[in-house]
Amino acid sequence: MFPNMDRKELPRALQHIMEHARSTTAQAMPRRSFLKLTGALGLAVGIFPDLAVAQSTDADEAAASLKPTEQPSAFVQIAPSGEVTVTINRLEFGQGVQTALPMILAEELDADWNLVRSQLGTNDMAYVDPLFGMHLTGGSNTIKNSFTQYRELGARVRAMLLAAAATRLNVDASTLRTEAGVVLASDGRKLGYGELAEAAMALPVPQKIALKDPKDFRIIGQPTRRLDAQAKSSGQQSFGIDFKLPGQLTAVVARPPVFGAKIASLDDSAAPAVKGVKAVLRVPLDRGAEGVAVVADGYWQASQGRDALKVEWDTSAVEKVDSEQQLAQYREMATRPGPRQFDSDMVPLETAPLKLEAEFVFPYLAHAAMEPLNCTVRLADDHAEIWMGSQSAGPDAAAAAIALGLKPEQVVLNVQMSGGGFGRRFSSTYDTVVEACEIAKAAKAAGLNAPIRALWSREDDMRGGYYRPMHLHRARIGFDNQGNVLAWDHSIVGQSILTGTVFEQFMVKNGIDAATTEGMRNPYPLPMRLTVHHPKVNVPVLWWAQRRLHPYRFRDRDLARRYSACNRPRSCGLPHAALR
Known part of the structure; x- marks a missing residue:
C-alpha cells in the first residue's frame, strides 16, 4: 500500500x-x-x-527565521476582553493536554488563568510534534516534547505585549512588569492584554527570550481545574460525533460479515422508500472489501435504510477465522521450532530441581472507545475540509488527499475532541478517514452536494476492526533450589502489527516483530530461548492501549504479584476485598 x-x-x-x-x-x-x-x-x-513546506506569513525577517512551531500567531489569540485562547497541537481524548499545554503557555505569558481557553489544531505544520516533525498524539510525549515549546511561545507573546505597552506608555520596556493579564508600569499605570493584543501581534516576533525561573511558577505545579471539566460534567462538551454543518447528511455502511469480502448481489429497492434516505452507494472499504453506504438526513434514517438492504456477500476468496480452531493452531505452532530472538542453552531445563510451566492466552480485543468512530467531510471542486478526532492529523489528511485526488495543501483536517481512542484513532491504514472520503466522493458523484458525516454504530465499531491481536504465550522455566532461573524456554504465537506497514523493513527482523517481543528478558540477562511465530490471519490488528490496575492498589504485595501474573484476574480467585 x-x-x-x-x-x-x-x-x-x-x-x-x-x-x-x-x-x-x-x-x-x-x-x-x-x-x-x-x-x-x-x-x-x-x-x-x-x-513540510513552511507556511507563508507576513512576518518580518526575524520572525520568518522561526519555525512554524515557534510562531505565536498560530497558537495564541487574545481577545479585546483579555480572554486568551491557546491552540493545542495534539488530540484531547481524556488525557488532559487541553489543560496542561495552556497552563505551560499561560505561565510564561503571565496570563489570568480565569481568562484562559483552549482549542484543538489542524494538520497545519505549526502543530507537528516539535521534536519529531510530525503530527502525533501517542507515547505519552506531549508534555515532554512540547514543554519548552509552549513556554517559549508564552514568553514571546509576553515580550511582544511589553513592547507594545512600552510604545503606548512611552517608557522603556525594562521598567514594565506583567501580572495576571495586565502590564504594570512603575508609576501605577496599567494596560490589559486585551488592549495591547492587536498592536503586540503586529510586532516582530523575538527569536531569543528569557524564561522564568521555575521557583517563580504560579500556575505550573499547582492544583488546577481542567478547562473541559464543566462542559464534560454537564453534558455540554461537543465531540467529533456531535459536529454538524448546515445541510449535513449522515452515512452508515453495511459491512461484510468477513473481513475483505465483496458484494455478490445487492437489492436496495426498499432503502430509498425510508423517509430521509437520500442515496444508496456502493463504496470500497478497507483491506479490499466492499460495502454499501446509506446516506440520509440523520443517523436513525440512515440506519433504517441500511436495515432495509438485501445484500449477498461473496466470502469465497477470504479466510473465515474460527476462534477455537485458531487457538488449537496456535497451541500446535507453539511446539514447533521457529525464528528465535534469544537462543540460550536449554539443557539445564531438563535437570532443574524446580520447574514451572504456564500458558497465557490473550484474546482479540476491540478498542471500545466511548465515542464510536466518525468523520465529517465537506468537498469542493479543488479542496476538502475534514472534522474528526485524529491522533495523527497530518498523515490522516495526506491519506485523504490521495483518496480524493487532491494535493496535500488542498486538504484541511480540523481535530475534534474525542471520546477515547486507545490507539484506534491512529490506524496504520487511515481506514476511518479514507472510508469517509470515499463515501463523500461517491455522494458528490451522485449529485449530493452536501457535507457527509460517516458514522460508525457501536456494533460497527466492535465488529469492524481493528483489534489487539490474539496471542498465546507458553513458558517452561527451570529454577535451582535458591529460585535462580537456570533456563527459560518461551514461545509466542500471534499476528504481527507491523508486518505490511512501512516499519516492517526495519522493525521486523528475522521474521520477528519487535513490538511483539518487547519486555521479554530485557533488561534482565536471563538464560532464555525465545521462539516467535507470526501466523497470517484474516483479522485486522492494531496497537492497543489500556489502563492497567497497578500493583500498588493492592494492600498485599503477594496478591499484587498473583494479579499481575494472572491471565484472567476477575476469575483467578483473588478476593475483591484485596482491592483498595
Whole structure:
C-alpha cells in the first residue's frame, strides 16, 4: 500500500531512530519509541516534502527565521476582553493536554488563568510534534516534547505585549512588569492584554527570550481545574460525533460479515422508500472489501435504510477465522521450532530441581472507545475540509488527499475532541478517514452536494476492526533450589502489527516483530530461548492501549504479584476485598 521513499525526505529525528532500529538487530523497541515512529506513518506515501513546506506569513525577517512551531500567531489569540485562547497541537481524548499545554503557555505569558481557553489544531505544520516533525498524539510525549515549546511561545507573546505597552506608555520596556493579564508600569499605570493584543501581534516576533525561573511558577505545579471539566460534567462538551454543518447528511455502511469480502448481489429497492434516505452507494472499504453506504438526513434514517438492504456477500476468496480452531493452531505452532530472538542453552531445563510451566492466552480485543468512530467531510471542486478526532492529523489528511485526488495543501483536517481512542484513532491504514472520503466522493458523484458525516454504530465499531491481536504465550522455566532461573524456554504465537506497514523493513527482523517481543528478558540477562511465530490471519490488528490496575492498589504485595501474573484476574480467585 505504501510506495518506497527516500529516507532523506523524512524528519531527521525519524531518520536517526530508523538507523538505530536497523543497527540493533532483534532487539525490542520500547513502546514509547515505537509510538513516536508510528506518528510518521503517513510520510510513507511520499508526500512529506509537500507537507513540510513552511507556511507563508507576513512576518518580518526575524520572525520568518522561526519555525512554524515557534510562531505565536498560530497558537495564541487574545481577545479585546483579555480572554486568551491557546491552540493545542495534539488530540484531547481524556488525557488532559487541553489543560496542561495552556497552563505551560499561560505561565510564561503571565496570563489570568480565569481568562484562559483552549482549542484543538489542524494538520497545519505549526502543530507537528516539535521534536519529531510530525503530527502525533501517542507515547505519552506531549508534555515532554512540547514543554519548552509552549513556554517559549508564552514568553514571546509576553515580550511582544511589553513592547507594545512600552510604545503606548512611552517608557522603556525594562521598567514594565506583567501580572495576571495586565502590564504594570512603575508609576501605577496599567494596560490589559486585551488592549495591547492587536498592536503586540503586529510586532516582530523575538527569536531569543528569557524564561522564568521555575521557583517563580504560579500556575505550573499547582492544583488546577481542567478547562473541559464543566462542559464534560454537564453534558455540554461537543465531540467529533456531535459536529454538524448546515445541510449535513449522515452515512452508515453495511459491512461484510468477513473481513475483505465483496458484494455478490445487492437489492436496495426498499432503502430509498425510508423517509430521509437520500442515496444508496456502493463504496470500497478497507483491506479490499466492499460495502454499501446509506446516506440520509440523520443517523436513525440512515440506519433504517441500511436495515432495509438485501445484500449477498461473496466470502469465497477470504479466510473465515474460527476462534477455537485458531487457538488449537496456535497451541500446535507453539511446539514447533521457529525464528528465535534469544537462543540460550536449554539443557539445564531438563535437570532443574524446580520447574514451572504456564500458558497465557490473550484474546482479540476491540478498542471500545466511548465515542464510536466518525468523520465529517465537506468537498469542493479543488479542496476538502475534514472534522474528526485524529491522533495523527497530518498523515490522516495526506491519506485523504490521495483518496480524493487532491494535493496535500488542498486538504484541511480540523481535530475534534474525542471520546477515547486507545490507539484506534491512529490506524496504520487511515481506514476511518479514507472510508469517509470515499463515501463523500461517491455522494458528490451522485449529485449530493452536501457535507457527509460517516458514522460508525457501536456494533460497527466492535465488529469492524481493528483489534489487539490474539496471542498465546507458553513458558517452561527451570529454577535451582535458591529460585535462580537456570533456563527459560518461551514461545509466542500471534499476528504481527507491523508486518505490511512501512516499519516492517526495519522493525521486523528475522521474521520477528519487535513490538511483539518487547519486555521479554530485557533488561534482565536471563538464560532464555525465545521462539516467535507470526501466523497470517484474516483479522485486522492494531496497537492497543489500556489502563492497567497497578500493583500498588493492592494492600498485599503477594496478591499484587498473583494479579499481575494472572491471565484472567476477575476469575483467578483473588478476593475483591484485596482491592483498595
